[in-house]
Amino acid sequence: MxxxxxxxxxxxxxxxxxxxxxxxxxxxxxxxxxxxxxxxAPASKQKKQLFRVEVRRFEASLRPSVIVVRGRTELEKKITVRARTSGIVEETAVREGDHVRAGDLLCRLDMRDRKAKLAQARAQLASARRDFEAARKLARIKFASRAKLASEQARLDAAKAAVEQINQDIGWTRITSPLTGIVIRLDGERGSFLQPGQPCAVVAVFDPLLVTAQVSERDIAKIRLGQKATARLVTGETITGRVTFIAPTSDLATRTFRVEAETANPGYRLRDGITAEISFPLKPEKAHLIPAGIISLNDAGETVVRTLGKGNRVVSMPVRLIAQTRQGAWVSGLPDKADIIIAGQDYVLDGQIVEPARSPASGSDKPS
Known part of the structure; x- marks a missing residue:
């Protein structure tokens, strides 16, 4: 047991x-x-866990740069011709739309009593001249004082001034054009009474004509005096000219600068106030044509694209948007050859290692 x-x-x-x-x-x-x-498990399994993105190589090309702004045609010079003396308009020598040359008569005022005043002034001048000569002869032989001679001299000078003033007033009854142009408004109708300073007519210069635009403060430094400007009018016409004026100060409300380009207008075929799209060509610059959808903003508010750097790390690079076209967006600020993430860029961060899938270049990233 x-x-x-x-x-x-x-x-x-x-x-x-x-x-x-x-x-x-x-x-x-x-x-x-x-x-x-x-x-x-093999290391390849960990590699497969990296985020997969699509990468395409973009190469820079020379792009003709141009500034395009909205503007309008404008008269180079417009003058309101005003009366310098008062009177009733006896004659209007022109009509609205007439072409006039410098010195041509626009309006003529009535003489009223100006001729009588002129005759009276001339008589007073003759009397003053006789009295002055007599006083001068007496002064030579000591029978008249120097004070008497000075008094007669003053009276003679005043009589001369009176005659000159009346002659000038008579001359002002003829209101003439100060320049060659077109009468665009006629205020001095026959029979109307004009006071000094009131308008008789408005004369404008149509040749040459101006094309004006307001250029942003970002682009104003790129425009130079004398450079070419092309304007496409809403009427379908295309005109060219040269920049003649760049405003030294901006418009406080819009922060833009006025730019004027002068163009020939033979026969006055172009009109004032027509809307135009004005182009200012600049020097060609290197840029990349990329899909507009891959451009984003970083936390600092900068415009960036995400590129593939060394070791397949994501690198955000700031870019400057030059222009947008149907083919894509033109940007600058990238190296001549840039590997840009075109798919999955919104799901990766700077410095993140990714698995790139190379995409061949397509027509969208080739300059047209």
Whole structure:
């Protein structure tokens, strides 16, 4: 009996030892634990976990640069011809739309009593001249004082001034054009009374004609006096000219600068006040034509595109938007050859390592 108990106890101990060895392995306390599948997975599996983006190489090209603004045609000079003396308009020598030359008569005022006043002034002048000559002769022989001679001299000078003033007033009754141009408004109708300063007519110069525009403060430094300007009018005509004026100060309300270009207008075929699209060509500059949808803003508010840098790291590069066309957006600020992320760029961060998928260049990134 005693030996059977011993054998039973030994058997129980053996079974307990066998279970104990299995638990140690499960707890990782065995001498040679099994290698996990995760630890033995190849490094390629980790690589596949990188975010996949599409990358395309863009190359810079010389792009003809141009500033395009809205503007209008404008008269180079417009003068309101005003009366310098009062009187009733006796004659209007022109009509609205007439071409006049400098010195041509526009309006003529009535003489009224000017001729009588002139005759009276001339008589007073003759009397003053006789009295002065007599006083001068008497002064030579000491029969007249120097004070008397000076008084007669003053009276003579006043008589001369009176005659000159009346002659000038008579001359002002003829209101003439100060320049060659077109009468665009006639205020001095026959029979109307004009006071000094009231308008008789408005004469404008149509040749040459101006094309004016307001250029932003960002672009004004690129425009130079004498450079070419092309204007496409809403009437379908295209005209060219040269920049003749750049405003030294801006408009406080719009922060823009006035620019004027002068163009020939033979036959006055172009009219004043026509809307135009004005182009100022600039020197060609290197730029990239990229899809407009890949341009974004960073936290600092800068316009950027995300590019692929060394080690497949994402690098945001600031760019300057030059122009937008149907083919895409022209930008500057990138190296001549730039690998730009064109898909997935909104889901990656600067410095992040990504898995690039190269995309061949297409017609959208080739300059037209």
């Amino acid at each position: 005693r030996s059977s108990y011993l054998w039973a106890m030994a058997f129980c101990l053996a079974i307990a030892a066998w279970f104990a060895s299995g638990n140690l392995e499960a707890l990782g306390l065995a001498k040679n634990p099994p290698v996990s599948q995760e630890a033995s």
